Amino acid sequence: MHTKLIQIDSANIDRNAIKEAADLIAAGELVAFPTETVYGLGADALSPEASKKIYAAKGRPSDNPLIVHISKFEDLVAIAREVPPQAKKLADAFWPGPLTMIVWKNEKVPCETTGGMDTVAVRMPNHPVALRLIEESGCLIAAPSANTSGKPSPTEASHVALDMDGRIPMILDGGAVGIGIESTIIDLSEKTPMILRPGYITKEMLEEALGGEVCIDPGIIAADSMKKPKAPGMKYKHYAPKADLVLVEGKTDRVVAEINRLAAKKQEAGLRVGVIATDETRDRYQADLVFSIGAREDEDAIARHLYKLLREFDDQNVDAIYSESFATPRIGQAIMNRLLKAAGHQVIQI
Ligand code: AMP
Ligand code: MG
Numbered sequence: 001m002h003t004k005l006i007q008i009d010s011a012n013i014d015r016n017a018i019k020e021a022a023d024l025i026a027a028g029e030l031v032a033f034p035t036e037t038v039y040g041l042g043a044d045a046l047s048p049e050a051s052k053k054i055y056a057a058k059g060r061p062s063d064n065p066l067i068v069h070i071s072k073f074e075d076l077v078a079i080a081r082e083v084p085p086q087a088k089k090l091a092d093a094f095w096p097g098p099l100t101m102i103v104w105k106n107e108k109v110p111c112e113t114t115g116g117m118d119t120v121a122v123r124m125p126n127h128p129v130a131l132r133l134i135e136e137s138g139c140l141i142a143a144p145s146a147n148t149s150g151k152p153s154p155t156e157a158s159h160v161a162l163d164m165d166g167r168i169p170m171i172l173d174g175g176a177v178g179i180g181i182e183s184t185i186i187d188l189s190e191k192t193p194m195i196l197r198p199g200y201i202t203k204e205m206l207e208e209a210l211g212g213e214v215c216i217d218p219g220i221i222a223a224d225s226m227k228k229p230k231a232p233g234m235k236y237k238h239y240a241p242k243a244d245l246v247l248v249e250g251k252t253d254r255v256v257a258e259i260n261r262l263a264a265k266k267q268e269a270g271l272r273v274g275v276i277a278t279d280e281t282r283d284r285y286q287a288d289l290v291f292s293i294g295a296r297e298d299e300d301a302i303a304r305h306l307y308k309l310l311r312e313f314d315d316q317n318v319d320a321i322y323s324e325s326f327a328t329p330r331i332g333q334a335i336m337n338r339l340l341k342a343a344g345h346q347v348i349q350i
Contacts, residue, residue, distance in 0.1 A: 003165045005157065007173045010034075010128045018129075021172055022136035025050075030057055032146040032160045033133050034174035035125040037098045037183050037200070038153040038307070039160045040069065040143030041168070042133070046079075048112040051142050057167045059149045064233045065115035066142040067100050067183070068122050071134040076122050079140065081106045084188045086210055093209035096126035098179055098200045102187040113142050115232060119189045129174045144233075145182060146171075152239045152307040152342070155180050159311055180304035181334055185231055186214070196220065196231035198334040200303070220337065241310040243274065243318045245343040249325040250350035256284045258350045259322040263287045266320045274313045276323035289316055299328040303335055310342060 006017045021031045025042060028050040032041050041058060043050035045068040055062050070076060073091050077083055081104040090101060105120035114120050125131065134141050145153035148163040157173035164171065184199030186206060195203060195216045206214045219229035229235050246262075248255050263273040263286065274289040282292040291309050294301030313321050323343070326335045340347070 001166055001169060003161070003168055004170045005161060005173055006170065008129055010174050013128060013132055017172070018132050018136050021133055021170055022138075024169055025133065025137035025139050025141060028053075030054060030168040030170075031133070032154075032157075032164060032168060032171040033130055033143075034157070034172065034177055035069075035127045035130045035143075036178045037125070037181065038155055038177055038179075039146040039157065040125075040130070040141075041146035041160075041164070042069070042141040042143040044137070045069075045113050045140040045142035046108055046110065048110040051110065051112040054142060054144065057164060058144065058147070060144065061149070061232075062112075063115045064144075065117055065121060066113050066144050068109070068113065068120055069130060069134055069141040069143050070122060070124050071131045072124075075140055076101075076103070079106055079109050079120060079122070080104060086188050086193055089209055089211075090186070090188075090206070091124070094201055094205075095124040096131065097124070098126070098183040099123065099206075100183045100185045100197075102185065102189050102196065104189055117232075119187075121185065123183055127174070129172060133172070150240055152241065152310040153182060155304070155307050159308075162311075176304075178304070179300075180307060181331075181338055184334070187217075187230060194230070196229065197234060198331075198337050200331055200334065202330060202333070239307070239310065239338050239342040240344070241321060241342060242314050243321045244346075245310075245321040245323060246346045246348060247323050247325050247339060247343050248348045248350060252281065252324075254350050255324055256281055258348065259324075260284075260286055262322055262348075263320075271319040272317065274316070274318035274321040276309055276321065278324060281324065287322075289313065289318055293326070296326075296328075299326075299331050299335070302326050302328065303331055306335065306338060 100123040184201040185197040187194045219227040273287040275287045278296045
């Protein structure tokens with residue numbers, strides 16, 4: 001299959017391009033498109049055949065449900081068995097935006113889209129291209145991240161092309177995304193709202209909007225937790241670079257010294273070593289490749305650059321990667337959740 005790559009300017013959306021993409025979605029085909037979090041791989045959410053194509057293109061396990069993207073609150077009402085009162089509050093506060101809500105589904109939503117679950121994940125993306133595509137297609141769009149299963153989520157159209165070229169008919173290239181990590185997922189299907197995946201919208205922000213308590217799925221916190229995460233996708237080894245990734249945590253000077261020591265050892269053994277540093281520390285490392293993820297105080301930049309860096313190390317064929325740790329105040333939990341998974345929870349405390 002030939003994959004058409006179309007550049008699209010978010011500030012001045014080309015009608016013909018959107019129409020062509022929307023027609024593909026309406027015809028049950030796949031289109032990759034930008035959102036504010038990461039690139040999505042979209043298909044008609046209410047068509048079982050279209051949803052199945054997403055799993056096939058990504059190599060995604062069929063029990064891992066998709067997020068349904070909508071462009072207006074009524075779309076949620078249309079596919080939910082009931083709309084919990086919290087959903088309206090959260091939509092008013094955060095939609096369009098990087099928040100996915102889990103609600104009980106009605107019979108319109110096929111099991112293929114929800115990985116066999118009776119609940120459905122729904123989000124209204126804050127990206128003009130995504131919203132226009134949903135509206136023009138007349139569909140609700142099921143879209144997981146547009147990467148091959150197990151690879152870092154794509155934050156640029158070129159990443160999508162590397163994974164999906166020849167597998168899907170179209171990629172809309174809207175430039176680099178703004179946030180760079182996937183949406184926060186909150187489960188509203190039970191009494192107490194529960195965060196199933198941390199993201200840009202934090203527990204504190206959710207509690208403020210709801211005026212009540214929000215808990216965090218114990219299954220996503222500790223690596224050694226005996227509890228299974230409630231979002232099926234969180235149990236898979238995700239976001240993995242090809243090289244072995246290890247995090248080093250501690251005071252900056254000691255972290256730099258330890259990473260340099262470990263890197264030298266690997267290099268002696270003939271291996272290529274990469275380091276994920278910050279603007280402040282990049283010049284202090286000796287390795288084959290040293291990338292800065294951004295300034296240590298700039299959490300937004302750290303989130304935005306994480307997946308791109310992991311992909312760059314893959315391109316450059318490094319064998320081992322050492323990274324500093326980024327437990328920053330606001331979205332640090334979301335960043336560390338992704339980084340720890342990429343590292344298979346290999347952490348050295350120093
Ligand atoms: P992705 O779109 O690639 O970010 O993946 C979607 C994430 O949402 C995965 O971790 C899924 O397991 C999770 N998810 C989607 N639908 C549900 C649901 N009904 N219940 C729990 N988790 C869900
Ligand atoms: Mg994904």
